[in-house]
Amino acid sequence: MNRYIGMADPTKTFSEAELRERLTPEQYHVTQEAGTERPFTGVTWDNKDDGVYKCIVCNTALFTSDTKYESGSGWPSFWKPIADDLVTLHEDRTLGMVRTEATCATCGAHLGHVFPDGPQPTGERFCMNSASLDFAKKE
Numbered sequence: 107m108n109r110y111i112g113m114a115d116p117t118k119t120f121s122e123a124e125l126r127e128r129l130t131p132e133q134y135h136v137t138q139e140a141g142t143e144r145p146f147t148g149v150t151w152d153n154k155d156d157g158v159y160k161c162i163v164c165n166t167a168l169f170t171s172d173t174k175y176e177s178g179s180g181w182p183s184f185w186k187p188i189a190d191d192l193v194t195l196h197e198d199r200t201l202g203m204v205r206t207e208a209t210c211a212t213c214g215a216h217l218g219h220v221f222p223d224g225p226q227p228t229g230e231r232f233c234m235n236s237a238s239l240d241f242a243k244k245e
Contacts, residue, residue: 119213120163129162136237137163137215140200140207145180148236153182156244162237164213168192169232171244177224177231182239184232185224193232195220208232 126134135141145151150159159169159182169184177183187193191211198207198219206220217238224231 125163130237133162133237136235137217140198140216141235141237142218143181143235143237148181150182150236150239150241151180153241155241158188158242158244159184159234159239160242161210161213161215161217162240163215164210165240166192166210166212167242168210168217168239169234175225177233179231179233181218182234182236183224184234185226185228185230187232193217208234210238 120128122138125138129137132141132143136143153171153174156171158167158171159174160167168187169182170188173184173186175183175185194209194211194214195206196209198205208217208220209215210217215238216235218232218234221231221233222229
């Protein structure tokens with residue numbers, strides 16, 4: 107499946123040195139090397155507060171708590187982003203399987219994967235890494 111929603115903004119680029127200084131080693135590995143954190147370990151997987159989930163790299167608002175749900179996967183799961191053009195989806199054939207990778211359309215950071223087993227109305231599960239997200243609590 108090749109489905110592109112938005113494209114990374116070339117003006118939102120960061121040097122490797124800047125990202126290594128600003129991000130934790132895990133955040134860097136997940137967002138820049140398409141890594142995955144262990145399930146049930148991320149800071150936002152079980153977060154139930156109201157607010158907005160932003161890209162840890164460029165601070166773009168990507169998801170709201172209104173679309174977050176408990177998927178049982180151990181990662182923060184959402185049934186849709188704030189807007190379709192905020193997340194880029196493309197085929198990922200790593201690890202001997204075919205999946206749909208989700209990246210930030212603003213900066214290209216790896217966020218996680220999308221699966222077709224989510225709740226309605228979309229039927230999609232945006233299974234994101236906590237390490238790729240920053241949470242801003244609603245005040």
